Amino acid sequence: MTQPRFAPSLSIVLTGSGGAGVMTAGQTLLDAATSCGLYGLMTRSTGPQIRGGEAAAMIRLSSRPVQCPGDRFDILLALDFDNVQRFAAELPLDAGSLIIADSGAGDLPDFLKASQAATAWLPMAKLAKSVKGGRVSMVALGALARLIGLPESSIVEAVAASIGRKKPEAVASSEQAVLLGAANAPEAKAPQLSLSGAAPGARWSITGNEATGFGAIRGGVKFVGGYPITPATEILEWMAHTLPQCGGVLMQAEDELASINMVIGASFGGAPALTATAGPGLSLMIESLGLAVASETPVVVVDVMRSGPSTGIATKSEQSDLNIAVYGLHGDAPHVVTAPLSISDCLLTAQWSVHLAETLQTPVIMLSDQSIGQARAVIDKPPNLSFGTQRLTMGANAENYARYALTESGVSPMAIPGAPGGQYTADGLTHNQKGTPSSQAQDHIGQLDKRQGKLDRFDFSAHWADIEGEGELAIITWGSSAEPLREAVEAARTEGIGVKLIALRLIAPAQPELLAAALAGAKRVVIVEQSHSGQFWRYLRAHYDLPADIVPIARPGPLPIRPGEALEYIRKAARS
Amino acid sequence: MNMIPDAVREFKPADYKSAVKPVWCPGCGDHSVLVSFQRAFAELGLPPEQIAIISGIGCSSRIPAYVNAYGFHGVHGRSLALASGLKVARPDLTVVVASGDGDGFSIGGNHFLHACRRNIDLTYIVMDNRIYGMTKGQPSPTTEPDWDTAIAPGGTGLSPFHPLVIALASGANFIARGFTGDVGGCAKLIIEAIRTPGFSFLQLLSPCVTFRPDQQKQWKSTVRTAVVPETDDPGRAARRLMTDDGFNVGVLYRGHREPYRPHPIADLDPARLEAEFEV
Ligand SMILES: Cc1ncc(C[n+]2csc(CCOP(=O)(O)OP(=O)(O)O)c2C)c(N)n1
Ligand code: SF4
Ligand SMILES: [Mg+2]
Numbered sequence: 091m092t093q094p095r096f097a098p099s100l101s102i103v104l105t106g107s108g109g110a111g112v113m114t115a116g117q118t119l120l121d122a123a124t125s126c127g128l129y130g131l132m133t134r135s136t137g138p139q140i141r142g143g144e145a146a147a148m149i150r151l152s153s154r155p156v157q158c159p160g161d162r163f164d165i166l167l168a169l170d171f172d173n174v175q176r177f178a179a180e181l182p183l184d185a186g187s188l189i190i191a192d193s194g195a196g197d198l199p200d201f202l203k204a205s206q207a208a209t210a211w212l213p214m215a216k217l218a219k220s221v222k223g224g225r226v227s228m229v230a231l232g233a234l235a236r237l238i239g240l241p242e243s244s245i246v247e248a249v250a251a252s253i254g255r256k257k258p259e260a261v262a263s264s265e266q267a268v269l270l271g272a273a274n275a276p277e278a279k280a281p282q283l284s285l286s287g288a289a290p291g292a293r294w295s296i297t298g299n300e301a302t303g304f305g306a307i308r309g310g311v312k313f314v315g316g317y318p319i320t321p322a323t324e325i326l327e328w329m330a331h332t333l334p335q336c337g338g339v340l341m342q343a344e345d346e347l348a349s350i351n352m353v354i355g356a357s358f359g360g361a362p363a364l365t366a367t368a369g370p371g372l373s374l375m376i377e378s379l380g381l382a383v384a385s386e387t388p389v390v391v392v393d394v395m396r397s398g399p400s401t402g403i404a405t406k407s408e409q410s411d412l413n414i415a416v417y418g419l420h421g422d423a424p425h426v427v428t429a430p431l432s433i434s435d436c437l438l439t440a441q442w443s444v445h446l447a448e449t450l451q452t453p454v455i456m457l458s459d460q461s462i463g464q465a466r467a468v469i470d471k472p473p474n475l476s477f478g479t480q481r482l483t484m485g486a487n488a489e490n491y492a493r494y495a496l497t498e499s500g501v502s503p504m505a506i507p508g509a510p511g512g513q514y515t516a517d518g519l520t521h522n523q524k525g526t527p528s529s530q531a532q533d534h535i536g537q538l539d540k541r542q543g544k545l546d547r548f549d550f551s552a553h554w555a556d557i558e559g560e561g562e563l564a565i566i567t568w569g570s571s572a573e574p575l576r577e578a579v580e581a582a583r584t585e586g587i588g589v590k591l592i593a594l595r596l597i598a599p600a601q602p603e604l605l606a607a608a609l610a611g612a613k614r615v616v617i618v619e620q621s622h623s624g625q626f627w628r629y630l631r632a633h634y635d636l637p638a639d640i641v642p643i644a645r646p647g648p649l650p651i652r653p654g655e656a657l658e659y660i661r662k663a664a665r666s
Numbered sequence: 667m668n669m670i671p672d673a674v675r676e677f678k679p680a681d682y683k684s685a686v687k688p689v690w691c692p693g694c695g696d697h698s699v700l701v702s703f704q705r706a707f708a709e710l711g712l713p714p715e716q717i718a719i720i721s722g723i724g725c726s727s728r729i730p731a732y733v734n735a736y737g738f739h740g741v742h743g744r745s746l747a748l749a750s751g752l753k754v755a756r757p758d759l760t761v762v763v764a765s766g767d768g769d770g771f772s773i774g775g776n777h778f779l780h781a782c783r784r785n786i787d788l789t790y791i792v793m794d795n796r797i798y799g800m801t802k803g804q805p806s807p808t809t810e811p812d813w814d815t816a817i818a819p820g821g822t823g824l825s826p827f828h829p830l831v832i833a834l835a836s837g838a839n840f841i842a843r844g845f846t847g848d849v850g851g852c853a854k855l856i857i858e859a860i861r862t863p864g865f866s867f868l869q870l871l872s873p874c875v876t877f878r879p880d881q882q883k884q885w886k887s888t889v890r891t892a893v894v895p896e897t898d899d900p901g902r903a904a905r906r907l908m909t910d911d912g913f914n915v916g917v918l919y920r921g922h923r924e925p926y927r928p929h930p931i932a933d934l935d936p937a938r939l940e941a942e943f944e945v
Binding site for chain 1: 731741754928931
């Protein structure tokens with residue numbers, strides 16, 4: 091098999107037991123590379139312990155933007171071998187890889203031996219002891235920098251920036267440790283970091299969860315209610331300190347039943363509102379999401395998906411909440427489901443989700459996931475978009491106001507408490523145009539038509555999907571699976587395989603006409619998703635006209651879909 | 667539309683009457699609650715558009731639509747959460763929460779504890795009939811242990827829940843009880859509850875004439891104005907509430923806790939946050 095031609099990048103994993111400082115060292119490495127003009131990605135993996143325990147910081151560096159893990163690791167830098175075998179499945183290494191380990195760490199664990207990677211030993215712990223206040227991780231970074239061709243000065247500066255100038259002694263001992271590590275770097279043929287083509291520019295370092303929070307604030311969110319849950323908590327924590335600076339408030343609820351109702355209440359009061367959760371929390375919110383549909387109250391629920399069902403694997407990703415997000419509500423309850431296509435896309439998708447909720451007066455469920463929510467990427471500074479979001483509200487001189495009036499668009503002006511003459515009761519009971527409870531067939535059907543119609547008549551075409559490439563082979567994917575496929579499509583092109591990639595940002599309502607147009611000329615369609623039961627494939631089959639020749643590819647988490655795996659799917663589909 | 671400034675707007679109870687006709691059984695205590703709402707709002711001089719009445723599900727929870735005010739008839743048990751979000755987002759509004767003993771103490775029990783603890787400036791009125799009226803007569807957390815029902819033949823055998831004790835222990839700032847047989851008394855308590863900052867809990871004994879046909883008469887002969895005046899001492903209040911037979915009406919406790927009022931710190935352009943991410 092020929093080696094796929096992906097964008098040149100260097101993938102490094104730092105492992106160590108709790109307290110070894112692996113995560114901080116990983117962040118330092120990313121910062122240092124960023125200061126040299128590189129792009130990068132950092133994902134984290136930890137053992138099951140609540141605190142401490144083994145940890146892995148996985149970093150991918152490139153002179154081009156990278157937003158998903160690569161196929162393999164070029165380097166494993168092990169501060170120790172404690173429990174490192176727990177990460178075996180997450181650490182693809184091969185004969186071309188290099189393992190750098192502490193000389194005192196003991197024998198190479200079996201899975202590392204089996205990888206046939208070259209090994210280089212360095213007495214990191216011993217060297218660190220020779221520096222007052224010297225840390226093993228800093229010695230390790232120094233050696234690593236020397237080996238891969240990253241200027242040691244960039245590491246020293248990144249450490250200084252993170253420690254802060256106020257602690258000159260700590261900065262000095264870190265510098266000493268880094269330089270000592272560099273000076274003692276083992277003799278080894280190491281994969282080199284390609285700095286050519288790296289150019290500094292206006293960049294951001296951001297996680298998917300931060301980008302989601304920021305997109306929401308840009309979209310105008312003024313109220314957040316939430317209950318902590320992995321892997322969504324960082325959205326709440328980030329917004330807890332930023333939202334009050336931008337005219338809003340965040341409240342920790344007693345549970346998700348409360349958080350969804352708090353946001354419905356705040357939105358009823360006129361404040362664009364959002365909550366963030368994961369599958370277990372979304373499950374608790376479902377009844378009240380139906381209330382938001384029936385009462386036409388705009389709210390955004392971000393579900394940062396993790397492996398399910400039940401508690402599942404709280405710290406690992408999966409795209410398996412599609413069914414509950416689309417179909418979970420009882421009754422006929424049309425609403426919107428969106429999904430960010432990458433870490434950076436969380437910004438746009440969150441902002442768009444707020445826009446859709448506010449414009450359509452309906453709940454929007456945004457399906458992010460752990461793999462993008464908790465990963466950090468260095469990206470080009472994104473543009474500051476404006477959707478001109480504005481909720482349609484009752485005008486000043488509304489005579490005989492009817493909250494649920496049947497209008498051409500299906501959206502009716504919403505009276506905000508405080509506005510004289512607009513008094514109405516929002517209701518989950520079937521109601522007439524005034525909002526008065528009714529069990530009449532004509533009111534039931536009239537309001538069902540209204541709520542469906544406002545989604546049917548809305549033009550989602552601006553952001554419903556990202557489409558790239560051309561070819562008779564088309565791939566349809568969604569959410570976080572898009573990024574590895576993007577890389578794979580590019581690599582396939584260099585192999586002469588033409589592929590069109592259609593990555594859906596809008597899951598519901600389905601857009602059969604837009605997809606039909608996008609699929610024009612496609613003879614075979616590959617559908618790629620990260621679920622066990624093929625939820626996305628089944629959803630597409632139910633709502634779209636697809637060509638007869640379909641190759642569904644569904645596989646569950648917790649391991650990420652990597653570009654090479656994605657390329658294999660493409661090659662196979664192109665061959666047969 | 668009313669363009670008269672609030673200062674010179676005067677309100678009559680009829681101004682709070684909506685066009686929607688109540689579905690309640692004739693003689694249901696909830697009719698009296700509705701009248702006392704209207705009297706209380708008129709006396710407080712609250713413009714209808716400044717009031718929001720939030721409820722869950724149950725006969726009692728149908729009340730918002732019958733009042734000329736903003737309202738939200740939500741899902742079963744979650745009214746306090748919805749009202750908390752509303753009040754925090756819109757501190758300028760007068761937010762009244764209406765609930766039943768099933769809605770508020772059973773399915774919504776957890777929110778009750780946390781609403782008391784948070785002490786947001788809300789008025790929480792539970793129309794307690796010691797039964798699930800809407801679902802036709804099942805026991806609620808306040809039903810007597812020997813009350814015979816189809817779902818619990820011979821009674822539940824469980825001792826009832828003491829909502830006022832729980833409210834006190836959880837941090838409510840105002841605790842009172844009324845009986846719908848005395849509309850004027852209920853209106854007064856509602857006024858007090860709204861005027862007292864923080865979380866005010868008002869239990870209104872509101873008979874269900876259909877599934878508890880004995881209640882109206884029995885309660886009328888049992889309720890009495892609490893002989894001990896209201897207290898601001900939680901210790902004394904605890905003793906009196908623990909020993910109370912459930913029929914002392916009046917303000918039973920009024921504390922001095924500061925209401926919880928999370929609020930924005932600044933109103934910066936979101937672009938100012940970009941610095942967090944710049945490298
Ligand atoms: C989630 C959910 N479960 C059950 C019900 C059915 N239900 C409607 S009202 C009610 C009990 C109401 O009792 P209470 O709050 O005491 O009100 P009342 O009718 O007595 O005024 C129940 C169980 C529901 N609407 N929603
Ligand atoms: S069933 Fe009982 S609580 Fe419900 S309306 Fe009739 S009397 Fe009132
Ligand atoms: Mg009841």
